[in-house]
Amino acid sequence: xxxxxxxxxxxxxxxxxxxxxxxxxxxxxxxxxxxxxxxxxxxxxxxxxxxxxxxxxxxxxxxxxxxxxxxxxxxxxxxxxxxxxxxxxxxxxxxxxxxxxxxxxxxxxxxxxxxxxxxxxxxxxxxxxxxxxxxxxxxxxxxxxxxxxxxxxxxx
Numbered sequence: 001x002x003x004x005x006x007x008x009x010x011x012x013x014x015x016x017x018x019x020x021x022x023x024x025x026x027x028x029x030x031x032x033x034x035x036x037x038x039x040x041x042x043x044x045x046x047x048x049x050x051x052x053x054x055x056x057x058x059x060x061x062x063x064x065x066x067x068x069x070x071x072x073x074x075x076x077x078x079x080x081x082x083x084x085x086x087x088x089x090x091x092x093x094x095x096x097x098x099x100x101x102x103x104x105x106x107x108x109x110x111x112x113x114x115x116x117x118x119x120x121x122x123x124x125x126x127x128x129x130x131x132x133x134x135x136x137x138x139x140x141x142x143x144x145x146x147x148x149x150x151x152x153x154x155x156x
Contacts, residue, residue, distance in 0.1 A: 044090035044124055044139040048097060048117055050146035052080045061150065065105040067098040068117075073105060090139035093119045099148060110150045117144055 048068060052061045060080025065073040068084040076082045086095060099113040100106060119142060126140030 040137065042090050042137050042139055043087050043134075044122075045085050045141040046088055046093060046095065046119055046122070047083065047085040047141055047143045048095070048146060049083045049143060050081070050148065052076050052082070052099060053147065053149045055149040055151045058149075061107075061110070063105070064100050064107055064110070065098075065103065067101050069095050070098075073098075073101065073103065075105060085141075090122075090124060092121055095119075097146070099150070109152050109154065111153060113148065113150065115146065115148065117146070119144065 050066075052064050052066075053059065054061055060076070060078070062076055062078045062080060064076045064080070066076060066082045066084055067073045069086045071084075071086060074082055074084050084097075088095075095117045097115040097117050099115065100110050101112050106112075122142035124140030124142050126138070130138055130140060
């Protein structure tokens with residue numbers, strides 16, 4: 001009777017271990033390349049577009065670093081405009097947007113600013129081409145626009 005119980009427990013443990021192998025959502029097979037099209041979890045693009053202005057002159061601030069979610073910084077263009085994006089699970093999300101963070105491209109004329117961007121119940125734009133390019137777990141892209149004025153530390 002003890003042997004039968006032991007064999008039954010071993011079979012249950014082997015079955016449980018084998019059946020749970022594919023249920024781990026963030027585990028990828030090493031043979032597959034890690035790209036958005038091969039991911040087996042839902043994901044979407046969260047895109048923040050914006051403009052940075054000087055509060056005194058009301059002119060745009062070029063070459064100011066912008067960082068979304070601690071990723072690589074992006075510099076504003078000549079018109080002070082920027083567009084940053086990140087990939088996340090397609091639900092309501094909050095991201096930290098750093099304007100002029102300390103680092104390689106820090107502009108000492110303006111203090112660093114932190115904005116918290118809230119995507120509450122976002123609506124995603126999705127096309128057939130997006131599904132073909134990013135896979136069936138891609139939900140689309142959602143956008144938010146931000147305009148921020150910065151006060152210079154030195155008035156000229």
